[in-house]
Amino acid sequence: MEAYIRGTGIVSPQKTFNTHDFLTEPVEYTTxxxxxxxxxxxxxxxxxxxxxxxxxxxMGIAASSICLKDGGxxxxxxxxxxxxxxxxxxxxxxxxxxxxxxxxxLTPTSFMQSTHNTVSSQIALQLKCMNYNFTYVHKGFSFESxxxxxxxxxxxxxxxxVLIGGHDEMTEKHFKITSRVGYWKEENVPTMEIxxxxxxxxxxxxxxxxxxLSNQKSETDYAKLLAVKMIYQPENQKDVQSEIIxxxxxxxxxxxxxxxxxxxxxxxxRFDDIYYNLQKAVFGNxxxxxxxxxxxxxxxxxxxxxxxxxxxxxxxTIPVCILIGENxxxxxxNVLIYNTYMNTYHTVSLLSKC
Amino acid sequence: MDKNxxxxxxxxxxxxxxxxxxxxxxxxxxxxxxxxxxxxETRHKNDIPVGEVKHTNAELSKLLGFSPETKITRTTLxxxxxxKEAMESAGIKDVKEFRTGLISANxxxxxxxxxxxxxxxxxxxxxxxxxxxxLNHDCGDSTEAIANVLGIKDHISTxxxxxxxxxxxxxxxxxxxxxxxxxxxxxxGTDSLSKFTINGFMTLMILDKEKCKPFxxxxxxxxxxxxxxxxxLESExxxxxxxxxxxxxxxxxANDAYHQTASSPTGEGAYLAMEKAFKVSGLKPADIDYINAxxxxxxxxxxxxxxxxxxxxxxxVPAISSxxxxxxxxxxxxxxxxxxxxxxxxxxxxxxxxxxxxxxMSELTFTPVKELSTDKxxxxxxxxxxxxxxxxxxxxxxxH
Numbered sequence: 001m002e003a004y005i006r007g008t009g010i011v012s013p014q015k016t017f018n019t020h021d022f023l024t025e026p027v028e029y030t031t032x033x034x035x036x037x038x039x040x041x042x043x044x045x046x047x048x049x050x051x052x053x054x055x056x057x058x059m060g061i062a063a064s065s066i067c068l069k070d071g072g073x074x075x076x077x078x079x080x081x082x083x084x085x086x087x088x089x090x091x092x093x094x095x096x097x098x099x100x101x102x103x104x105x106l107t108p109t110s111f112m113q114s115t116h117n118t119v120s121s122q123i124a125l126q127l128k129c130m131n132y133n134f135t136y137v138h139k140g141f142s143f144e145s146x147x148x149x150x151x152x153x154x155x156x157x158x159x160x161x162v163l164i165g166g167h168d169e170m171t172e173k174h175f176k177i178t179s180r181v182g183y184w185k186e187e188n189v190p191t192m193e194i195x196x197x198x199x200x201x202x203x204x205x206x207x208x209x210x211x212x213l214s215n216q217k218s219e220t221d222y223a224k225l226l227a228v229k230m231i232y233q234p235e236n237q238k239d240v241q242s243e244i245i246x247x248x249x250x251x252x253x254x255x256x257x258x259x260x261x262x263x264x265x266x267x268x269x270r271f272d273d274i275y276y277n278l279q280k281a282v283f284g285n286x287x288x289x290x291x292x293x294x295x296x297x298x299x300x301x302x303x304x305x306x307x308x309x310x311x312x313x314x315x316x317t318i319p320v321c322i323l324i325g326e327n328x329x330x331x332x333x334n335v336l337i338y339n340t341y342m343n344t345y346h347t348v349s350l351l352s353k354c
Numbered sequence: 355m356d357k358n359x360x361x362x363x364x365x366x367x368x369x370x371x372x373x374x375x376x377x378x379x380x381x382x383x384x385x386x387x388x389x390x391x392x393x394x395e396t397r398h399k400n401d402i403p404v405g406e407v408k409h410t411n412a413e414l415s416k417l418l419g420f421s422p423e424t425k426i427t428r429t430t431l432x433x434x435x436x437x438k439e440a441m442e443s444a445g446i447k448d449v450k451e452f453r454t455g456l457i458s459a460n461x462x463x464x465x466x467x468x469x470x471x472x473x474x475x476x477x478x479x480x481x482x483x484x485x486x487x488x489l490n491h492d493c494g495d496s497t498e499a500i501a502n503v504l505g506i507k508d509h510i511s512t513x514x515x516x517x518x519x520x521x522x523x524x525x526x527x528x529x530x531x532x533x534x535x536x537x538x539x540x541x542x543g544t545d546s547l548s549k550f551t552i553n554g555f556m557t558l559m560i561l562d563k564e565k566c567k568p569f570x571x572x573x574x575x576x577x578x579x580x581x582x583x584x585x586x587l588e589s590e591x592x593x594x595x596x597x598x599x600x601x602x603x604x605x606x607x608a609n610d611a612y613h614q615t616a617s618s619p620t621g622e623g624a625y626l627a628m629e630k631a632f633k634v635s636g637l638k639p640a641d642i643d644y645i646n647a648x649x650x651x652x653x654x655x656x657x658x659x660x661x662x663x664x665x666x667x668x669x670x671v672p673a674i675s676s677x678x679x680x681x682x683x684x685x686x687x688x689x690x691x692x693x694x695x696x697x698x699x700x701x702x703x704x705x706x707x708x709x710x711x712x713x714x715m716s717e718l719t720f721t722p723v724k725e726l727s728t729d730k731x732x733x734x735x736x737x738x739x740x741x742x743x744x745x746x747x748x749x750x751x752x753x754h
Contacts, residue, residue, distance in 0.1 A: 001533070079609075084492055086514065091550075095465075095472055098553050103397040111554035112615050112742070115461070116493060116514035121743025124609040130626055133609040133745055134522060137463075138494035138512040145511040149526065152533045177475045181488050232507050299492075344498075 001151040004354065005222040006161065007071020007212035009063040010307045011036050013205060014294050017066050022311045023319035026294055028191040032184050033175050033204040034296035038062075045126075052109060053122070054090040056083075056169035056208065060119035061126060063208040064165060068127075071212030072220075076163035078132035078153045079120050082142030083167050084299030085174070086116030086135075092173055119167055119208075140341025142166065143209075143300040147228045147349070154215040166303030167208035170296075175204055183297075185267070192321070194267035194293040202266035205296015209303030211310075221354045222310035223335075226251050231346040237277055240346050244282065244338070247348060255282045259329040260312060262305050262322075264339030265290040266297045271343055278338060287332075288324040302339045302347055309335040313353045359528045359602040360593040360754065361585050363444025363540075365436040366694040368581030368681040369405035372417070373439055378698065381706055384726055386680050388565045388577050393428075394466070396549050402561050404547060405579025405682020407432065425486045427464040428580075430496040433544030436582035436690070437500045440540055444586035445596060452537035452592045455509035457527050458497040458584075459519030459543030461686035464490035466548040496544060509536050514686065516741030517648075518607070519543050520583065521689025521749055525605035527587045537592040542584030542690030551685065552578060558615065566651035566683075568676035569660065569722045571713035576650040579682020583690030585697060600700045603734070603752040604637065606630025610744030616654050621662025623746030624648075624738065628666050631736070631748040639667045641734050642750070644705050646692050647722070648738040649676020650683050659738060660718040671720035673727065679709035689739040689747065696735040696751045703732045 010016040013034040014027055027037070036059060041050040044062045053061075060081070068074060085091075093110040115121075117135035124133050132153065136145035143166030150162040178184065185201040194203055213225065229247050234240045248254060261283045263275035279288055289312075295304040312318055312335055318327050337349040366373065369387025370380035380387065391404045393411075407414075412422040414431040418438075426434075437456070446454070467487040474480040475488055489495065497512040509530065513523045520543025527541035555561050555578060562575035587602060608630060610623025617623065632639065648659055656676075663671055677695055684691055698704060708722035733753040740746045 084494065086493070094554065095469060095550060098469065098549060099472060103549065103553055106553055106557045108554070108557035108615075111557055114554070115516045115742045117516060117741070117743045117745060118614070120515075121609070121614065121745065124611045124744065125614065128611050130609050130611050130623060132607050133515070133743070134513065134526075134607065135515050136511055137492070137514040138497060138510065139492055141494070141511055148535075149529075152529055152535075155533065173476060176478075177488055180475070180478065180485055230509070230511075232501070232510050 001155060003151050003154050003213040003215060003225045004217055005211055005225055005310050006214045006218055007067045008222060008307050008310055009067030009070060009210040011038065011059045011063045012207040012295050012304055013037060022315055022317060023321055026321040030190045031188050033170060036206055054087050054113050056087055056089065056167055057113060057119055057122050059208040060165060060167045061122060064123045064163060064210045067210035067212050073161045073212055075127055075129050076161045077159045078162040079123055079129060080134045080146040080149050080162060081120040081165040081167060082136040082146035082300050083116060084137060084139050084142050085168050086137060087114050087118045088169055088174055089171050090114040092171055140299050140345030141230050143303045144228050144230050144347045150213050154213060160216055161212055161214045163210060163212055165208065165210040166300030168206055168298045168300045170204050170206045191293050195265060195290060197267040198269050200269055202268040202297040205298045205301060207295055207304050209307050223313035223351045224354055226350040226352055229348040233344055234346060237274055241278060241282055244348055251350060253334065256285060258283060258286045258334050258336045259332045260287045260289055260335045262289045262291060262309055262335065262337045264292055266292040271340065274340055274343065287327045287329050289318060289322045290324055291322060299341055302337060305337045305339065306349060309337055309351045313351060357532050358590055359531055360588045361599045361602055361697055362588050362593050362596050363440040363586030364694045364697050365439030365443060366583045366691055367407060367432055367435045368684060368691055369407060369579055370680050381680065384707055386709055388682055394547055394549060396552055398552055398556060402563060403565055403577055405577055406547060407580055426499065427467050427490050427496060428546035429460055429464060429544050430499045432546055432582040433458060433496050433500045434503050437504060437540055437584040440584040440586050441504055449505045453508045454506050455530060455536040455539035456497060456501045456506045457511050457523040457539060457541045458500060459513040459523040459686050460493055460496060460545045461514060461516055461519060462548055462550055463493035464495055465550045466546050469549050515745040516743060517685050517688060518739040518741035518745045518747040519686040521739035521747035522607060524689060524693055524749055525607060525747060528602050528605060531587060531589045538586060538588040540584050540586050543687045544582035545580055545684055545686040547578060547580040560652045562651060565710055566679050567710040568649035568651040568678050568708055569656050569715060570711050571715045573651045573653060573656060575652050577682040579684040581681060581684045581691055582687050583694045585693050598754040599697050601752045601754050602749065604631035604635025604750030606634060607747045610746055612744055615742050617658035617740060619658060621658040623744050624659050624662035624740060625665055627746040627748040631750050635750045637734060637750060640670060642672050642736050643732045644699055644735045645672060645674040646696050646735060646737040647674055647676045648740045649678055651678060657717055664718065669719060673705045673723050674720060675706050675708035675722045677706050692737050693749060696737045699732050699735050700751060700753050702728060703730060704728050
């Protein structure tokens with residue numbers, strides 16, 4: 001199971017759409033909650049439709065159409081998304097209306113859009129795409145579940161291109177609520193200082209990242225996706241390390257072959273050692289990169305990381321703003337993304353140069 | 355890729371019983387579970403009948419041997435009951451013997467708790483244990499809890515595609531085995547009633563104020579329900595030496611791409627999903643002995659589904675019924691619950707009656723089965739599930 005990444009479309013807190021620039025001038029914030037830089041939606045949607053739609057639906061539609069255009073495929077053979085929270089803004093809106101109006105005078109729009117598969121459905125509806133359509137909603141495995149499904153789909157007869165997305169939005173209320181269980185930093189931190197913040201919690205984020213995966217090679221591919229792995233509640237960090245080494249072995253690779261490792265370092269003092277330990281124990285000779293300071297933390301953030309990995313492999317450059325230490329490699333052939341959500345969900349993706 | 359997928363275990367809880375035995379008893383007695391709403395405080399309590407599981411959360415906890423104070427959502431409790439039964443019925447004692455996965459599904463995660471405490475969540479002055487429920491909101495949370503109870507670690511995930519969610523989790527399970535990612539997988543879904551869902555369907559004006567009448571010309575809408583249904587899928591290697599209940603021979607998913615919540619008049623998505631399921635199974639429509647329809651009882655669904663079925667089966671539609679008048683529409687769980695019923699249909703050569711059906715729909719030529727039948731061999735069952743966003747799924751179960 002391998003797939004070519006033929007197109008990408010990313011809406012994030014960075015300038016990642018309508019540009020060929022690869023983070024040469026990252027947008028720097030001083031905050032504990034990052035929001036996306038949103039496109040002008042009339043480019044992608046009828047304005048009347050856009051007005052009724054929740055923010056994440058619009059971000060998803062924009063990112064997916066950028067991706068399909070980038071990949072030169074108008075209608076994919078499957079649409080598969082991953083989202084931990086779904087259409088949270090609409091869910092919240094309907095829930096509050098129920099509570100505030102004591103279950104009276106309600107209108108259906110936000111309920112209809114609150115369903116977790118609304119983004120994948122609306123993409124299908126816009127494209128009139130009647131093909132396979134799935135939405136995974138498993139916390140820190142949501143995006144990887146979609147990726148794995150996409151790779152399995154590409155093995156099936158008649159399937160050539162699949163659209164895979166990861167998307168999650170943050171709202172003011174949900175930020176407040178999840179602050180109560182210690183997810184986020186209390187203080188505002190400048191983007192480039194997050195890595196050294198040494199406090200509990202991370203910076204919240206959001207985004208919509210779409211990829212067109214294909215089983216046919218093309219001239220303009222970004223990279224090849226070799227493997228995706230999900231590790232649930234490992235007993236200890238050694239387990240994760242040996243699973244990663246095992247995965248590399250299956251692909252006839254050793255840690256020495258991994259030129260660049262992207263770590264989900266979030267500045268949360270409770271979890272960051274997991275990454276540093278892996279770096280020390282296994283990937284000491286690889287170039288180290290991090291990404292959550294630019295995107296914030298969210299459960300499908302590895303979609304943002306995958307975009308960075310695809311760009312690194314395609315452009316053969318590593319932006320200074322994501323480097324930890326120096327770039328030790330002249331050529332980047334293999335990139336490994338390792339992320340953990342709350343030390344419960346661990347995910348690994350392996351990409352290589354085309 | 356053309357591996358056989360064996361069904362070796364089933365587990366179910368719904369308004370018609372806490373387990374397989376009680377469910378069988380209810381369908382044999384043609385006893386519907388639709389009735390009053392007791393466990394949720396809502397303004398609409400007396401306006402709509404529902405298919406409710408008649409246990410409080412504390413009672414469900416007790417049933418599972420948990421302390422009644424345990425902070426577990428209803429969705430999770432129902433899921434554990436059914437998934438545990440499925441695993442036990444498959445005779446799985448050592449989870450580590452084979453690579454084992456759990457794929458669950460639901461529509462609104464921990465909403466039944468979130469809606470109770472939402473204002474308190476938002477008020478930092480308000481302190482207490484309820485804060486723990488914040489972590490239960492995500493759809494993946496119940497799957498995680500079920501996996502932890504069952505000791506499953508090799509592969510877990512959750513699907514949410516509205517009312518086709520758990521049919522899709524079953525389909526994914528089969529594909530995971532075929533792709534050699536797991537050797538066996540517990541698949542299905544769970545959903546509890548919530549004020550959120552009740553009010554949502556109220557605004558759509560598709561709830562029947564009486565007991566629902568799927569495929570009746572005078573149908574007025576659906577009855578909501580709750581519950582969980584799981585089945586165990588195993589590869590040939592893992593199932594060796596076991597009693598095989600049946601095989602999952604076909605599956606298909608397609609999108610109607612017509613409207614966010616309503617299905618197309620011609621049932622395009624439904625048609626494509628069934629067509630794909632036939633392709634995977636290598637069967638023809640004439641091979642099907644029973645169709646367990648999605649049949650919600652809404653004007654739009656039953657016409658759309660019926661039309662799609664006629665397009666595919668012509669004038670030779672086999673025995674068909676919707677079991678929603680027994681259980682209510684259990685949303686994210688219905689594909690799992692109806693999978694269990696489909697497996698039982700094969701095991702006991704049973705066709706369930708489509709309760710409350712009186713008036714023939716003029717648009718359709720077929721008439722669903724009105725009385726329980728047990729005298730005809732049932733070798734292949736088609737089970738449909740359709741959801742918001744045009745999500746359409748079909749599964750085919752076949753005698754081993």
